[in-house]
Amino acid sequence: MRSLTHLERLEAESIHIMREVVAEAANPVMLYSVGKDSAVMLHLARKAFYPSPPPFPLLHVDTTWKFRDMYALREKAAKDAGMELLVWQNPEAIERGINPFDHGALHTDMWKTEGLKQALNHYGFDAAFGGARRDEEKSRAKERIFSFRTASHGWDPKSQRPEVWNLYNARKAKGESIRVFPLSNWTELDIWQYIMAENIEIVPLYLAAPRPTVERDGMLLMVDDGRFPLEDGEEPVLRSIRFRTLGCYPLTGAVESKADTLSAVVQEMLMTTTSERQGRTIDKDEGGAGMEKKKQEGYF
Amino acid sequence: MADSSNIASTASSPSGSAYQTDALIAEDIDAYLDQHQNKGLLRFITCGSVDDGKSTLIGRLLYDSKMIFEDQLAALEADSKRVGTQGQDIDFALLVDGLAAEREQGITIDVAYRFFATEKRKFIVADTPGHEQYTRNMVTGASTADLAVILVDARKGVLVQTRRHSYIAHLLGIRHIVLAVNKMDLVDYDQQVFDRIVTDYTAFASSIGVDAFTAIPLSGFKGDNIASAPSASTPWYSGPSLIAHLEQVELANVAAQDGPFRLPVQWVNRPNLDFRGFSGLIASGTVKPGDGVRIVPSGRTSTVKSIVTFDGELEEAVAGQSVTLTLEDEVDCSRGDVIGAAEDPPQSSDQFEATLVWMSDEALKPGRGYWLKLASQQVTATVQEPKYEINVNTMAQLAAKTLELNSIGVAEIHTERPITFEPYDRSRALGGFILVDKITNATVGAGLLHFSLRRAQNVHWQPTEITRDDHASLKNQKARVLWFTGLSGSGKSTIANEVEKRLNVMNRHTFLLDGDNVRHGLNKDLGFTEADRIENIRRVGEVAKLMSDAGLIVLTAFISPFRAERDMVRGMIADTEFIEIYVETPLAVAEARDVKGLYKKARSGQLKNFTGIDSPYEAPQDPEIRVNTVEMSVEDAADYIIQRILPLK
Numbered sequence: 001m002r003s004l005t006h007l008e009r010l011e012a013e014s015i016h017i018m019r020e021v022v023a024e025a026a027n028p029v030m031l032y033s034v035g036k037d038s039a040v041m042l043h044l045a046r047k048a049f050y051p052s053p054p055p056f057p058l059l060h061v062d063t064t065w066k067f068r069d070m071y072a073l074r075e076k077a078a079k080d081a082g083m084e085l086l087v088w089q090n091p092e093a094i095e096r097g098i099n100p101f102d103h104g105a106l107h108t109d110m111w112k113t114e115g116l117k118q119a120l121n122h123y124g125f126d127a128a129f130g131g132a133r134r135d136e137e138k139s140r141a142k143e144r145i146f147s148f149r150t151a152s153h154g155w156d157p158k159s160q161r162p163e164v165w166n167l168y169n170a171r172k173a174k175g176e177s178i179r180v181f182p183l184s185n186w187t188e189l190d191i192w193q194y195i196m197a198e199n200i201e202i203v204p205l206y207l208a209a210p211r212p213t214v215e216r217d218g219m220l221l222m223v224d225d226g227r228f229p230l231e232d233g234e235e236p237v238l239r240s241i242r243f244r245t246l247g248c249y250p251l252t253g254a255v256e257s258k259a260d261t262l263s264a265v266v267q268e269m270l271m272t273t274t275s276e277r278q279g280r281t282i283d284k285d286e287g288g289a290g291m292e293k294k295k296q297e298g299y300f
Numbered sequence: 301m302a303d304s305s306n307i308a309s310t311a312s313s314p315s316g317s318a319y320q321t322d323a324l325i326a327e328d329i330d331a332y333l334d335q336h337q338n339k340g341l342l343r344f345i346t347c348g349s350v351d352d353g354k355s356t357l358i359g360r361l362l363y364d365s366k367m368i369f370e371d372q373l374a375a376l377e378a379d380s381k382r383v384g385t386q387g388q389d390i391d392f393a394l395l396v397d398g399l400a401a402e403r404e405q406g407i408t409i410d411v412a413y414r415f416f417a418t419e420k421r422k423f424i425v426a427d428t429p430g431h432e433q434y435t436r437n438m439v440t441g442a443s444t445a446d447l448a449v450i451l452v453d454a455r456k457g458v459l460v461q462t463r464r465h466s467y468i469a470h471l472l473g474i475r476h477i478v479l480a481v482n483k484m485d486l487v488d489y490d491q492q493v494f495d496r497i498v499t500d501y502t503a504f505a506s507s508i509g510v511d512a513f514t515a516i517p518l519s520g521f522k523g524d525n526i527a528s529a530p531s532a533s534t535p536w537y538s539g540p541s542l543i544a545h546l547e548q549v550e551l552a553n554v555a556a557q558d559g560p561f562r563l564p565v566q567w568v569n570r571p572n573l574d575f576r577g578f579s580g581l582i583a584s585g586t587v588k589p590g591d592g593v594r595i596v597p598s599g600r601t602s603t604v605k606s607i608v609t610f611d612g613e614l615e616e617a618v619a620g621q622s623v624t625l626t627l628e629d630e631v632d633c634s635r636g637d638v639i640g641a642a643e644d645p646p647q648s649s650d651q652f653e654a655t656l657v658w659m660s661d662e663a664l665k666p667g668r669g670y671w672l673k674l675a676s677q678q679v680t681a682t683v684q685e686p687k688y689e690i691n692v693n694t695m696a697q698l699a700a701k702t703l704e705l706n707s708i709g710v711a712e713i714h715t716e717r718p719i720t721f722e723p724y725d726r727s728r729a730l731g732g733f734i735l736v737d738k739i740t741n742a743t744v745g746a747g748l749l750h751f752s753l754r755r756a757q758n759v760h761w762q763p764t765e766i767t768r769d770d771h772a773s774l775k776n777q778k779a780r781v782l783w784f785t786g787l788s789g790s791g792k793s794t795i796a797n798e799v800e801k802r803l804n805v806m807n808r809h810t811f812l813l814d815g816d817n818v819r820h821g822l823n824k825d826l827g828f829t830e831a832d833r834i835e836n837i838r839r840v841g842e843v844a845k846l847m848s849d850a851g852l853i854v855l856t857a858f859i860s861p862f863r864a865e866r867d868m869v870r871g872m873i874a875d876t877e878f879i880e881i882y883v884e885t886p887l888a889v890a891e892a893r894d895v896k897g898l899y900k901k902a903r904s905g906q907l908k909n910f911t912g913i914d915s916p917y918e919a920p921q922d923p924e925i926r927v928n929t930v931e932m933s934v935e936d937a938a939d940y941i942i943q944r945i946l947p948l949k
Binding site: 004005006007009010012016019020022046047048049050052053113132142161162163165169171184185189190193196218264267271 | 325329330332333336337338339340341392410411412413414415417421422424430437439441446525551553554565566569571575577579580581599608610611618620621622624635649658671672673675676728729732733734736741742743746753
């Protein structure tokens, strides 16, 4: 008799979910954002289908404004897993030069929300894995593992299907699609523990190191390349920082930290008093309902 | 609810040992992580309404285990003042009610999952607040839970809802029930109040088959007996604290290892010709290389060769693990099959008694084909008229013709081919199923299989040596079912007859099943009510399936007015063999033809339930072939169909 640990049970559940999708969907894809949750999700996919490579491609909905370290790991991770990597950049956003400095919320809308819809339509994917977790944010606590989207990628909280036992109803009409969240029941601490236990490669930005930064509106931003427009008299300052979440570098706040090992990061996390998404500006829009509204519009 | 600063201050310094980890985190993080690497996981459900103090209790569990961060607490305080129902106090319900739509309407429509951890275990809490949708939500939350916390307000005692919660928890197979007698602070921690509630509950519990439960006197608000027990206010209580109890109950996945080995196959792993693995989540038992296994329903036997994982081959795997098995022999095994212990394989059957929980606004339609999903199996199933419905408040059995949203009843289920199962009380994984509407794809019901209605439970499906492909190839053709559908008088029979003549000339082996002719024999016991029409089509589908198994090209000419039943037949027949042919004729044209004088009778009221007049015809949305009899002659239509179905070899 052997009692499975919580990580073993979470792993088994995630693998079960991925296999169900591959068995029932016509054209699945894994959304890969290069963050730590994506890294865990990709690792689980390799486990689920071993010795086969995962039988679907990775899709990165790119904004051209990610950290340079993220682009480097993206290529390597896909190669290590033996998977095809698809990169989608919204052509309209390229043409109009949409960027986080001049366009604010439009930046996320055009590159990410619109870009994702375009990519799913372009390739005709009917199921997309995402790395979201229920513990991240309030409106996610009620999200299903299989989340249904209309043909226009809308999310209607009232038409979601009950999920009983581990039976997932993956049937859908033509044009409709599902977003599948195999990490739904993982917490942030689970993710870190699993990364440590399984030795999963993550972007070095999660660990503290001296990096060039400026302070804007109370947020510590990293000057990752020459496109960062410095204001008059503004000088990047070298600070020891790390990131709790990774997105577009001009929109992602860093925390000052000396935690340069995984266990030190977890130590800081356990002793900290602010929640994970606080470093991102997206949840603060539209009052408390920011994420829910974005989801209805088709954001992940 | 009293003032919020009180909650925060008592919660920030929990009294018990369960959470005293701060020092270790700060001093030796690696030791802390080591300790936390090997925790078990318990899933539980909380039942009760906001009035019972449930949200406060959950809020406390989350807060004590540091799952609420300061920024969330600040947002909660702000929200409480803006939209809360507790005046200036913290409204913990807001922490639990996530969606804006719900907040605006002041109702919770769903199940929320919360996470916290103590020194010994991780916990996933299914929180099912709710009102109208209660049954559906609670069943969803209970389906994955090992334990249920049933909240009772000490001032109110055992209420109707307490019975309902307990009944559903028990029905869903939850073996650990906690009777949480909350708000003890409001009855002066009176032992007599607690004892009386326990006595009341014991009587009720044994009447529904719950023979053991753990009763704990609590104050979620003050923190009594949550993290440690007994609290200073309840010196008379000798049992465990809530947390201590949650930390020590036996986990379901450990119990499942006792059962016989079962692996429902999810996916066949074939990276190359030299490797064939069968992937799935072990539902019960344990497995080792060298174990004898039987594949159900085919009945073939083999031996486990290896347990393959990304981290190397395993010596043994247990219930709850996702693995890939390879077998010593090249046996047929695919998604939907169950690999079981050779000496104790699971049973297959196609008729069951089951308890059904209806989850859709559209009531159950007895006789209609639904998709039934059980483990990785998916088949068409029909539900007979319920034997009875259960009043979840009184447990009384009521007569019922159907099941409406949120009702629970017992009925016979028939599946179009045998499925492999275990009684639900032995295995959730092989006894629980969902029903899916074939048109809307919505999940409309959840069910629990109790037993097979067939006596021959131990008869395994007999593997036959001559396959359906053998039958067809001897006839030098491919089997097909050409399903003609259309209004009465549209020309189905005439065109089908013409098509069969052409196939005959081409030396094809065919058989034409005609609606009127079948009603003289096989179906002469059936009338024209909706239920009888559904059964009529089901039987014809079965006959067509047998004939196509024998390698024939089967032509059927039936009005078959309902989309769901045509899809049911499609589900019975092998992929690509079912060809739906829509004989399209406007009602006015068919009525003008009125070859059999039936429209006239229907219009005058002499004939009831006539398709197109007082019974609907649901036209196919995406038929393989469509012929319009206004534009095409019978001969043209037949030629067109032949041209579309070729080649037949």
